Amino acid sequence: MFIDSAKIYVKAGDGGDGCIAFRREKYVPKGGPSGGDGGKGGDVVVEADEHIQTLLDFRYQRSYKAERGQHGQGSNMTGKSGLDRIIKLPVGTVVMDMETNEILADLTHHQQKEIVAYGGKGGRGNTRFKTSTNQTPRICEEGEKGEEKNLSLELKLLADVGLVGLPNAGKSTLLSRISAARPKIADYPFTTLIPNLGIVRVREAQSFVAADIPGLIEGAHLGKGLGTRFLKHIERTRILLLLLDATSESLESDYNTLINELVSYKQGLELKPRIIAYTKSDLLTNRFSGLKAKVIGKTQTILISSVDGTHIQELNRMIWDILIQP
Numbered sequence: 001m002f003i004d005s006a007k008i009y010v011k012a013g014d015g016g017d018g019c020i021a022f023r024r025e026k027y028v029p030k031g032g033p034s035g036g037d038g039g040k041g042g043d044v045v046v047e048a049d050e051h052i053q054t055l056l057d058f059r060y061q062r063s064y065k066a067e068r069g070q071h072g073q074g075s076n077m078t079g080k081s082g083l084d085r086i087i088k089l090p091v092g093t094v095v096m097d098m099e100t101n102e103i104l105a106d107l108t109h110h111q112q113k114e115i116v117a118y119g120g121k122g123g124r125g126n127t128r129f130k131t132s133t134n135q136t137p138r139i140c141e142e143g144e145k146g147e148e149k150n151l152s153l154e155l156k157l158l159a160d161v162g163l164v165g166l167p168n169a170g171k172s173t174l175l176s177r178i179s180a181a182r183p184k185i186a187d188y189p190f191t192t193l194i195p196n197l198g199i200v201r202v203r204e205a206q207s208f209v210a211a212d213i214p215g216l217i218e219g220a221h222l223g224k225g226l227g228t229r230f231l232k233h234i235e236r237t238r239i240l241l242l243l244l245d246a247t248s249e250s251l252e253s254d255y256n257t258l259i260n261e262l263v264s265y266k267q268g269l270e271l272k273p274r275i276i277a278y279t280k281s282d283l284l285t286n287r288f289s290g291l292k293a294k295v296i297g298k299t300q301t302i303l304i305s306s307v308d309g310t311h312i313q314e315l316n317r318m319i320w321d322i323l324i325q326p
Helices: 171-178 227-234 251-265 312-323
Strands: 005-011 044-049 063-065 085-090 093-097 103-106 113-117 148-155 161-165 196-203 206-212 239-245 274-279 300-303
Touching: 005 085, 005 113, 044 093, 063 085, 085 093, 085 148, 103 113, 113 148, 161 171, 161 227, 161 251, 171 196, 171 206, 171 274, 171 312, 196 312, 206 312, 227 251, 239 251, 239 312, 274 312, 300 312
Parallel strands: 005 063, 044 085, 161 206, 161 239, 239 274, 274 300
Antiparallel strands: 005 148, 044 113, 093 103, 093 148, 196 206
């Protein structure tokens, strides 16, 4: 099951209390203060792990607490610091404080670590309060409380190319043709219910990652169809590959729907480099004329068939040439 969002509660460790103690040794009947400081509470740390693919585990365990610091002891012994609580998340996860909406961590590479809740400082023992006028202080500090937060976890897939199209435009078929990914394929809308990733090999030592997301429909940015749930997965992609069904009688309308949904979801997505791929060329029975004259900008277009392989290699090279541009 692919889960790309979750909510959890985290609590960093409290600091240990300082200690009130005095030296009591032979021949030292009235020794000075010897109370040690409390240990620091453990932090809550998130770590990106490339071996984790979804946030499914966080639907079952929602509370995470770090260890508290130990109290100070006599003989000026400082309490042991609490152990950090490390939470491993998929690469691409954004961690946000639900109360302030502040982004605490954006995990974009393997083993990246970020502290999301800091442990409390340990309290000072009575040794710290000794002065020239107070040689035997009988006061100490309590440890500080560790931070506690409610966090929102949101997974955004990391891919070089995002496959975008209306339902049944041929996205899953194309991904299965150009990579080893095997998404579900059928001739009805919304066959794809979860994002799929595939590694595409262009030449030796040349490859990229493509992401297939569920089809968009008009109003997707408002949540219609599978809308906002998966549009977020194309935010990080470097290229948008717009797939249009070459057999459609409303190509211009199909194209405008896709662009409008991207812009309505998030300003700036329309500025990403994009390629238009007209799919299902094997089903064309007449001369094809696409949207070349009507598409503004430097958008490249190509006519392909994922069934018989027409122009698939050319498409891969076209994508690669854009990816290697500075």
